[in-house]
Structures are given as structure tokens and as C-alpha cells.
Amino acid sequence: MEIDPLIGPVVVLVAWTLVMMIWMAATRAPAMRDAGIDIRTRIGGRGQDLEGVVPASVQWKAHNYMHLTEQPTIFYAIVFALILMGASGFPASIYLAWGYTVLRIGHSLIQATTNIVRYRFSLFLLSSLCLLGLTAEALYFVIHSL
Amino acid sequence: MHPSPLLGPIVALVAWSLVMMVWLYVARLPAMRRAGTDFAALRGTTSGDIARIVPPEVQWKTHNYMHLMEQPTIFYAIVTALILMGFDAAINVWLAWAYVGLRVAHSLVQATTNVVRLRFILFLLASLCLASLTIHAALYLLHHG
Numbered sequence: 001m002e003i004d005p006l007i008g009p010v011v012v013l014v015a016w017t018l019v020m021m022i023w024m025a026a027t028r029a030p031a032m033r034d035a036g037i038d039i040r041t042r043i044g045g046r047g048q049d050l051e052g053v054v055p056a057s058v059q060w061k062a063h064n065y066m067h068l069t070e071q072p073t074i075f076y077a078i079v080f081a082l083i084l085m086g087a088s089g090f091p092a093s094i095y096l097a098w099g100y101t102v103l104r105i106g107h108s109l110i111q112a113t114t115n116i117v118r119y120r121f122s123l124f125l126l127s128s129l130c131l132l133g134l135t136a137e138a139l140y141f142v143i144h145s146l
Numbered sequence: 147m148h149p150s151p152l153l154g155p156i157v158a159l160v161a162w163s164l165v166m167m168v169w170l171y172v173a174r175l176p177a178m179r180r181a182g183t184d185f186a187a188l189r190g191t192t193s194g195d196i197a198r199i200v201p202p203e204v205q206w207k208t209h210n211y212m213h214l215m216e217q218p219t220i221f222y223a224i225v226t227a228l229i230l231m232g233f234d235a236a237i238n239v240w241l242a243w244a245y246v247g248l249r250v251a252h253s254l255v256q257a258t259t260n261v262v263r264l265r266f267i268l269f270l271l272a273s274l275c276l277a278s279l280t281i282h283a284a285l286y287l288l289h290h291g
Contacts, residue, residue, distance in 0.1 A: 069220065
């Protein structure tokens, strides 16, 4: 079975999200220890409760991980829709989907390290334009198949 | 067309998320009424506002429901990717069902006793299942893509 070339960017972005999850956990564990939080005896509580308790730069990794479970959900939806419509023959789909994934990785690296909002915003804007392009393409396919 | 055996876990986890949604309302609405909420006058509130007026264990159901909108979204993506690449080998079907089973158990812990140590272990095991599925998908792409 020939594998659709649009699957690649999906798998890479899911893998990247798990990398961010590990990065979040790896920075959070020592910071929680420093803040005197003992998860062995804790009842209730969740990640958001750590705002203001652990250093902001520790939470930045968590912010980005959460961010990766927001907009990318519609990226996955539209890419699967394009695959199921057979739109992978168009080079634009492949470029836009890889563009989205690569820009989101850049966005993560900024948010998790320097977190300079101007750069983060530019990358988010560019990745959103890729997503918009994919969605416009899918809409075009839908309208032409009516 | 015979449906892929990987569709089962997707449908089960979506169904479970809806069960948690029902559970959150069943817990939340009476708690809000007890706190004296005038439902007819509510305007523009979010679950953060509710957290201030209801007991924490009521919010635990909400926390879990929201949690189910986070990591499982990439579970759906990777399992769908595996289906579309035709890699529904038994090991992937087992891992996907294990993810769903562990997430259901994670929900039950977070919504009831909310012992963080137990919740964390279940989350960790579920994440390992998800990581394995992702590594399988990536390796399959490298070899056949």
C-alpha cells in the first residue's frame, strides 16, 4: 500500500508534541521539588496550579504543550480530510503541511526558551497561514466535488 | 470495506469523554444550585468562575474532561495516521486499547479520590502507549514512506 505523503507532517507533529511533554515534565519535576511540592502525598491539583509557584520559564514548556493540543487539532482534521479527498497529488498540500509542522516546532522552541512574544507571534501567524491555505484547498475540493 | 480494528479504541475514548461530560454536569449543576447560583441571571461565565463557588471534588470531573481534550487529540491523530498507512498490526491495536483503558482508569481516579501519585502513574503508562504508537508510525514511514 502506497503511503500518503501527507501522513508525514502529522506523525512528526504528534512526535514533537510528545517531545514537548517530556521537556515539560523534565523541567517541572525539579521545580516542584524546589517549591516543596510532594506529589506522593498530594490530593487533587493540576498543572495550572503551578502558575506563580514554579518559575515562569518552567511553565512556558507547559504553555507550549497545551498550545500544541489546541490549534493542531484542526490541522490534523483538515489534513485527514485532504488525504481522504485524495488531495495529496497537489504539491501545495505537501508544502503547506510540512510548513505548518516546521513552523510549529520553531514556535515551540521560542516559547519554551526565550519566549519573545514578537517572534512567537510571527511564527504562529505564518503557521496559521499554512493552515488557512490547507483549509482553502480543502474547501475548493469540497465545492468542486458537489 | 472492513473497518480497521484501530477504530474501536477511537470510538471508545470519544464515548468515554462524553460520559465524563455528563458526569461533570451531574456533579456541577446541583453544586451550583447549592451555592445559590441564579441560572437565569448567568452571563458570560466560564468554568474558572465556577471553581470559586463549588467544592474542589466537583471541579475534578471538569479537570478530567478538559484533560481528555488535551493529549487524546494527538492519540486520535496518530491512530488515524496508522489506519491511513495500513499499519493496524496486533501490537498497535493492543497499545491503542491499553491507552484507552488507562485513560478511563485515570479519569476514575481524578474524578473520585484524585490521589496524584496514582493518577500520575496511570498518565505515565498511557503516555508510554502513545509514545510507542508514535514511534511505530514514524518507523513505518521511514521504511515504507
